[in-house]
Amino acid sequence: MPPRTRKPPTDAPSSRRTAGRSARGGLSATQALLTVLAEYVAPQSSGVWQETLVQALGALGHSPAAVRQAISRSTKEGALTTARHGNRAYVELSEDALATLRQGERAMSEEPGPESWNGEWDVFVVRSRGKDQASAYQLRTSMLLRGLGYLGNGVWLSPHARLKEEIVRALSSEPGVDVVVLRSHIEHPEASAVVERAWDLDAIVGSYKQLLTRFGNHDPQNDEQRFLAWTELAHAWRDCVMTDPQLPADVLRAHWPRERASALVAERRGQWRPAAQAYFGALVGDDSRT
Incomplete structure (x- = not known):
């Protein structure tokens, strides 16, 4: 039986929510759901209570209705399944979706080594x-x-x-x-x-610069704010990693920004991620997440 959900921590989000874009950031409910599943659920297990997702995405500014709609959409697409346990629902990632998220997490956390290229x-x-x-x-x-x-x-x-x-x-x-x-x-x-x-390098550079500008001087003050900040940074970094074709340095523009962005993400990972994981762990009743 899946673990029961505890009450949210004392710095839980306020009751004001939006059904579409985040009131506090820039993620849609579907984007927030994907990022929360990838960052906090998939590394440890394959499932979580629906109300935990409602609380977590609530911290990101989304109403319960918007969260349930995002879960329903992902269920119809085959990425999730839901099972009723009394008046509660347990949400589980499909085998393919779990493998994809874990592979994506490895790609986000590992800096690619130099690849020999003969032109x-x-x-x-x-x-x-x-x-x-x-x-x-x-x-x-x-x-x-x-x-x-x-x-x-x-x-x-x-x-x-x-x-x-x-x-x-x-x-x-x-x-x-x-x-x-x-x-x-x-x-x-x-x-x-x-x-x-052949590649839209302007868009790729723009994504990196936006990440550097938005999170370079950001200083969240408590665990809820660090949860919000790390979740949004993880989403932004995933977008950068997915769209960067990892071209050889010989053919890239000067001062390509990936290295600077990667260094910032690594720094913020150490500063924000433990608190973000602890915040989410409190929601699911497991303070032992690392």
Whole structure:
């Protein structure tokens, strides 16, 4: 039987909530739910009481109705299941969702080491047949999430040879999709110019700078505020990690901001995360979280 929920700590959130965007920050209820599950639930277990999520997302500014709606949406999408225990509900991550969140947590906490690169690119020429607009968009999104750059007309780029087999397997499993893979050097124009065309570097830099500006001088004063601050920073950092294609330094702009952002996150992780986890642990009745 899942553990019962204790009352929230003495610095619990006030009763004012919003149904959409956070009253205290910038996360929607769905974004807040994903981040709370990834940061506080998935590392330790696969499930949590629904009222614990209501309390936790309440601290982030969301009404109980908005939280339940976000849980219901995620349940319909197959990421969560809910089970009734009397008048209470226990929310559990699906096996795939749990694995995805744990993999994402590893990617967020581990700084990638230097990868040797000989200046060659994997070029994926992708052709799809009979794809409707929604399916084509989903395929394109999948490619972008794997860190590939798009040159147009079905031509994608990656400098990461270690990802080639994974990408080919994923594309080959798509019905109606053909892929040809080439290995090539960029001779004209400069590789950095091609990178600027294939990846939206302005958006990536913007995300890093926003993180640095927002959290660089922030100083939360109690555990509830540290819970709010760390949860929002974890979400912002996850966005940066997911959208940064980890391109070789040779083709990036000068003063690429990932290293500065990573150093800030590491510092704030030590300063804020223990208190944030203790705050959430009090909600679920487990003060032993570390």
